[in-house]
Amino acid sequence: MTTEENGSAVPPRAGITATTAYARTTRIDELRAIEYRHLDRDGRVYLDYTGAGVAARAQIVAHHDRLLTDLYSNPHSENPTSEAAGSLVESARHAVLDFFRADPAEYAVIFTPNASGACRLVGEAYDFGRGRPLVLTWDNHNSVNGIREYARTAHAPVRYVPLTGPELRVAEPDVIAALTTARGRLTGIPRRRSSGGSGLFAYPAQSNFTGVQHPLTWVDLAQQHGYDVLLDAAAFAPTNRLDLSAVRPDFVCLSFYKLFGYPTGVGALLARRDALARLRRPWFAGGTIRAVSVQGDWHQPMGDESGFEDGTLNFLSIPDVEFGLSWLGSIGVDLIHSRVDLLTRWLLEHLTALRHRNGRPLVRLYGPATGTARGGTVAFNFHHPDGSLVDERLVAVESAAAGFALRTGCFCNPGAAEAAFGIDQDLLRDSIRTRPETIDQHLATLRLPTGGAVRVSFGLASTAADAERFLAFAESTYLDRDGPTDIRLAPRIRC
Numbered sequence: 001m002t003t004e005e006n007g008s009a010v011p012p013r014a015g016i017t018a019t020t021a022y023a024r025t026t027r028i029d030e031l032r033a034i035e036y037r038h039l040d041r042d043g044r045v046y047l048d049y050t051g052a053g054v055a056a057r058a059q060i061v062a063h064h065d066r067l068l069t070d071l072y073s074n075p076h077s078e079n080p081t082s083e084a085a086g087s088l089v090e091s092a093r094h095a096v097l098d099f100f101r102a103d104p105a106e107y108a109v110i111f112t113p114n115a116s117g118a119c120r121l122v123g124e125a126y127d128f129g130r131g132r133p134l135v136l137t138w139d140n141h142n143s144v145n146g147i148r149e150y151a152r153t154a155h156a157p158v159r160y161v162p163l164t165g166p167e168l169r170v171a172e173p174d175v176i177a178a179l180t181t182a183r184g185r186l187t188g189i190p191r192r193r194s195s196g197g198s199g200l201f202a203y204p205a206q207s208n209f210t211g212v213q214h215p216l217t218w219v220d221l222a223q224q225h226g227y228d229v230l231l232d233a234a235a236f237a238p239t240n241r242l243d244l245s246a247v248r249p250d251f252v253c254l255s256f257y258k259l260f261g262y263p264t265g266v267g268a269l270l271a272r273r274d275a276l277a278r279l280r281r282p283w284f285a286g287g288t289i290r291a292v293s294v295q296g297d298w299h300q301p302m303g304d305e306s307g308f309e310d311g312t313l314n315f316l317s318i319p320d321v322e323f324g325l326s327w328l329g330s331i332g333v334d335l336i337h338s339r340v341d342l343l344t345r346w347l348l349e350h351l352t353a354l355r356h357r358n359g360r361p362l363v364r365l366y367g368p369a370t371g372t373a374r375g376g377t378v379a380f381n382f383h384h385p386d387g388s389l390v391d392e393r394l395v396a397v398e399s400a401a402a403g404f405a406l407r408t409g410c411f412c413n414p415g416a417a418e419a420a421f422g423i424d425q426d427l428l429r430d431s432i433r434t435r436p437e438t439i440d441q442h443l444a445t446l447r448l449p450t451g452g453a454v455r456v457s458f459g460l461a462s463t464a465a466d467a468e469r470f471l472a473f474a475e476s477t478y479l480d481r482d483g484p485t486d487i488r489l490a491p492r493i494r495c
């Protein structure tokens, strides 16, 4: 430790770039200088990769070139332009399977508007019932939490598995207990997966709040208990290899803009064909039916993935997914993973070491403080020297003014937020009884100093300079700064 003039203890700043591990990832710096040059315009620093990935110049050029050199039209028609569009869509479907090493005989790719759309397809068509529960972890995005509404409508038990300990992880015995008791069986000797379908277990491979990576072995574990598994890979897939020949969830949801920035509006549900066959869609739409009669009040759904793709697909953007996947493949997911891992470890080490002059820590971290079993998402709050919290909305305003793109709030993950801020069930019950209409009213009843954190996340084009500049901003703005300020902050509008 060194002591600076003002007395604050600051650890010596080991340069990340000096390490051999970093040197092995310099291809990313080369790409950043050419393909991602627009990220650096006006001195901005992009640190919201869990929100959205960023697009390379080559992706935009490829889209532009394709649309200006040929004509593509509605793939439901039968003419040369629609066939051209249809064949690019099918090619993209195969590229998705290849990328995730999924056997086409085992998995289907259903294109959706985003990961949320994929969750909804499963939720609305899953055969929930009194004996077919929904089990899910507290740590889940709202787009997975929302499935509980379908389960409740079908009178299915809904059981949450809590987060425990300072790292906000899920304990495996708690998963097993939830899987066994949710169906009313208190003793659960795992039986071999037969046909599945006796309940749905939903969890994220990586938390979009804490960055925790929950074990992929729970896919098999839940299947052994007879459950279908929905693995939310939205935050995991952009910087980690997901190999569906090794781990075989029944359903996987993701959004492609999170992997490579462009296109938006296209996601996928990767579904095992046997699990897909058990879903019962609550409606039909153009493109999803083989035959239908109005007067006969009858319809016959398509038996494959197209039975789940409502209306006209985004046929001008889906081919960009194939380009994006090959772009990502050419950089290498493992290389991106290494770079993100290095930056995350470095930031964690230095951010958590920052101390005010009185010795109190600047930062309270939510989630693992080390790089083990976690991804590149780092959530925390700043604290004043007296221990009071720096409102995350103030950080949003000040970081934006300094050119940083980061995220503040609860990141649509209320379960992780409740665990992070220590909100227990009794407290929650009192608040909910008052029927708060806004998140601010809810927080006021809970008497919490905040309902939100600051989130910094790294991704495929992140560099050492991004991490270093954020750390410098944190030090120069919040170290030894007394609070609170009387700046009027905008109300929180969503969670």
Ligand SMILES: Cc1ncc(COP(=O)(O)O)c(C=O)c1O
Residues within 6 Å of the ligand: 050, 051, 114, 115, 116, 117, 141, 143, 204, 206, 207, 208, 232, 233, 234, 235, 255, 267
């Ligand atoms: C873990 C996780 N799941 C699901 C989603 C929903 O993704 P989308 O908004 O693209 O539907 C997100 C979005 O941030 C996420 O981080």
